[in-house]
Amino acid sequence: MNLPESELILRSNGALYHLNLLPGQVAETIITVGDPERVRAISRRFDKVELKVEAREFVTHTGELDGKRITVISTGIGTDNIDIVFNELDALFNIDLERRIIKDQLVSLDFIRLGTSGSFQADLPLDSFLLSEAALANDGLLPFYLSGGEPDEAAINLFEYLEDGRVQLPVPVLIVRPELPPAFASSNLTRGITMTASGFYAPQGRSLRLQSGLSPELLSRMRSWEYNGTRITNIEMETSGIYGLATELGHRAVSVSALLANRASGTFSSQPTKTVERLIDKGLELILQG
Ligand SMILES: O=P(O)(O)O[C@H]1O[C@H](CO)[C@@H](O)[C@H]1O
Numbered sequence: 221m222n223l224p225e226s227e228l229i230l231r232s233n234g235a236l237y238h239l240n241l242l243p244g245q246v247a248e249t250i251i252t253v254g255d256p257e258r259v260r261a262i263s264r265r266f267d268k269v270e271l272k273v274e275a276r277e278f279v280t281h282t283g284e285l286d287g288k289r290i291t292v293i294s295t296g297i298g299t300d301n302i303d304i305v306f307n308e309l310d311a312l313f314n315i316d317l318e319r320r321i322i323k324d325q326l327v328s329l330d331f332i333r334l335g336t337s338g339s340f341q342a343d344l345p346l347d348s349f350l351l352s353e354a355a356l357a358n359d360g361l362l363p364f365y366l367s368g369g370e371p372d373e374a375a376i377n378l379f380e381y382l383e384d385g386r387v388q389l390p391v392p393v394l395i396v397r398p399e400l401p402p403a404f405a406s407s408n409l410t411r412g413i414t415m416t417a418s419g420f421y422a423p424q425g426r427s428l429r430l431q432s433g434l435s436p437e438l439l440s441r442m443r444s445w446e447y448n449g450t451r452i453t454n455i456e457m458e459t460s461g462i463y464g465l466a467t468e469l470g471h472r473a474v475s476v477s478a479l480l481a482n483r484a485s486g487t488f489s490s491q492p493t494k495t496v497e498r499l500i501d502k503g504l505e506l507i508l509q510g
C-alpha cells in the first residue's frame with residue numbers, strides 16, 4: 221500500500237520533511253550527536269565533506285575519512301527528536317520515496333551516538349567514557365513502538381528489586397539492548413546500563429526550585445542494583461530511543477558517552493570541550509576499525 225502524503229511527508233523537492241535530506245545524501249555509517257556544534261567539530265576531521273544541510277536543530281554533514289563514507293547528524297535533545305531522525309533516516313534507505321512503498325531489499329545501517337552524560341555512580345570518574353550495553357527507557361517513547369515480545373531479564377530483575385525496596389519508577393521498567401557494531405562490541409570501553417530520561421532536571425533527579433519526584437530512596441535503590449555483573453551507570457536523554465528504534469528497524473547501534481557530571485558526588489567536569497574532543501577521537505578510531 222502506498223504511504224499517504226500525511227504519513228510520509230516530503231518537501232516540494234522530494235526531501236524528507238524535517239531533515240531536508242534526499243536519498244543518496246547519507247552514508248550507511250551515521251554518527252548522531254545532540255549538539256549541532258558537535259557536527260562541525262566532527263566533520264572538521266573528515267578528509268573531505270560532500271554535503272552540508274541544516275534544518276531546525278538537524279544539521280547533517282556527509283564526508284569521508286580514510287576512505288570511509290560517514291554522515292554526522294545532530295538530533296537535538298531528547299527521544300522525541302530521535303523518533304523523527306530515525307524514522308526519516310531509515311526512510312531515506314528503506315522506503316521508495318517516489319512510489320511511497322517500503323522496499324523489498326532493506327539496508328541495515330550503523331548508528332554511533334557520541335554524546336554527553338551524567339554518571340550515576342560515584343566511582344565512575346568525570347571525563348571518562350561509557351559504552352551503553354543497554355538502556356533503561358524512562359522517557360516514554362518506546363511503548364508507542366515496541367511490538368511486545370519477551371521483556372529483558374534485567375528489567376524483570378530491576379522491577380523486583382525496586383518492589384522489594386518498596387519503591388517504584390513512575391514509568392514501566394523497560395530495558396532495550398541493540399546489536400553493537402563489531403569494533404565497539406569488542407572494545408575495552410567501560411560498560412553499563414544507561415538510564416534515558418525525558419528531561420534534564422526532575423526526570424534525572426535534579427531539584428532546583430521544583431522538587432524531583434524521584435525520591436532519594438528510589439535513586440539510592442537504583443544505584444545499588446546489580447545484575448549479571450552490570451548496573452545502572454549513567455543518565456542521558458537519547459539512548460533508549462536510539463537502541464529501541466534501531467533494533468526494531470534492523471539497524472546496529474551504539475551509544476558512547478563522555479561523563480561530564482557525577483550525580484553521586486555532585487561534581488561537573490572542568491574541561492567539557494576537551495573531553496568531548498577526546499570522545500570524538502575515540503569514536504572515529506573505532507568506526508574506522510569497522
Ligand atoms: O551532549 P548530548 O549528545 O546532547 O547528550 C546529552 O546532553 C543533553 C543534555 O544536556 C542531552 O541531549 C543528553 O543526552
Ligand SMILES: O=c1cc[nH]c(=O)[nH]1
Nearest residue numbers: 336337338456457481
Ligand atoms: O547530567 C547530565 C549531563 C549531560 N547530559 C545529561 O542528560 N545529563
